Amino acid sequence: TAELISGTEIRKDILAEVKAEVEEMKAKHGMVPGLVTILVGSSPASISYVTLKVKTALSVGFKEIQDDQPDDISEADLLALIDKYNNDPEIHGILVQLPLPKHIDDKKILNAINPDKDVDAFHPVNVGRLMIGGDEAIFLPCTPAGIQEMIVRSGTETSGAEVVVVGRSNIVGKPIAMMMAQKGVGANSTVTIVHTRTKDLAAHCQRADILIVAAGVPDLVKPEWIKPGATVIDVGVNRVGMNEKTGKAILKGDVDFEKAKEIAGKITPVPGGVGPMTIAMLMKNTLKSAQYAIKKKA
Ligand code: NAD
Incomplete structure (x- = not known):
């Protein structure tokens, strides 16, 4: 019989490793990784995904902002919100929960996220970095x-x-x-x-x-x-x-x-x-983003 590869077990190990690195970052640099989850509307499936991400982020010691927006937010206002977090030095990862309401263009929103904070790695710049490989691929x-x-x-x-x-x-x-x-x-x-x-x-x-x-x-x-x-x-x-x-x-x-x-x-x-x-790797990407921000400042 085959050996079972348990994602549930490996996730525990990864989250413990991330948590330890967050504690070290806090001690050495006086900061922790910051993640914002943007949820537009109130679809039960989206709420449950976002809730799990928020809970996991808090469990590893991140700063977590849950930014819920109404269904009728305009595309321009959502773009402005992303711009705000793009320029917030305490935020290292920006997550926009999909799907978005029909009047908003998903692609336009995802492409507005600063690639260096795109912890989902869906931005074309990060797809390109993956293709080049090596050190270029900061987020997978x-x-x-x-x-x-x-x-x-x-x-x-x-x-x-x-x-x-x-x-x-x-x-x-x-x-x-x-x-x-x-x-x-x-x-x-x-x-x-x-x-x-x-x-x-x-x-x-x-x-x-x-x-x-x-x-x-x-x-x-x-x-x-x-x-x-x-x-x-x-x-x-x-x-x-x-x-x-x-x-x-x-x-x-x-x-x-x-x-x-x-x-x-x-x-x-x-x-x-x-x-x-998947969620464990999201936390790992956010940690990497914060580490990268520290390196860029140095
Ligand atoms: P998708 O529908 O976008 O792509 C499916 C791909 O499979 C297509 O490229 C298609 O060509 C190929 N395919 C479909 N039927 C086939 C067949 N009969 N023979 C050969 N190829 C076939 O799906 P996706 O987003 O890549 O997701 C695939 C599956 O993985 C889904 O069941 C999805 O729920 C799951 N998924 C799980 C996670 C997770 O666990 N975290 C994340 C993403 C997707």
Whole structure:
């Protein structure tokens, strides 16, 4: 049976490491990382995401500003708000919770965030920095960064490994593929990206020493597609029903987990795999941003 790579456990370790570095920063420099979460409107899903980010930021010792704005805020006022935080030296990370109301252009808002405070790493400048790699890539997008961290911390060899990424989205597939192909620790892999137009999905997956699946299709990856001993990272989160007792959604990944775990060497579960990592990497990016600000001042 495969070794389980637990995102819940790795997240705990990362948050503890971030907290320790925040304490050190406070002692040495008399400051802590500052994060602002901007929530427009009152969608219950958005509120629950923002609440979790705020709680986690406070738990690691950040300064956290929760800036809630009404549904009818104008685009100009929201841009002015972002500008205010772009120029606030105590703020190192700016998060705008998506989706935004229809009268506001998401892209315009995200592109207005100072790239050096863009801890989600969605700004084109940060996408470009990721592509260049090395020291340029100050922030990596949180879900791909979490995937890479899990691969490294599970002791999986990446150098020269065949990595197959299923999916080519801007938030998961494309960035993780580029990151694994870069030079450096947890990378140096030979990468193949497969997607809906790929001719023989099974054949590609069967070659993978590391299989990263981000398609959003439950049980897309069959057990016979997995190379014995491979590391399987299942990013998919699919609601496949509802638990009548708890009223909570039943979640399933993109990989047939029960059968896959008999073939893979290491595997991530859903839930409790990649999901919990994203928020931990967000905290890590905010810490990095504050460290970078200190370096720039020195
Ligand atoms: P997306 O829908 O934007 O992209 C899916 C990609 O998968 C597409 O590029 C498509 O070509 C490919 N694909 C879809 N069906 C396929 C098929 N049958 N065969 C081959 N390729 C196929 O999705 P996304 O935003 O990248 O998210 C993917 C999954 O990961 C979703 O289930 C999402 O909920 C989950 N996700 C989880 C986290 C997290 O846990 N933190 C973060 C982001 C996304």
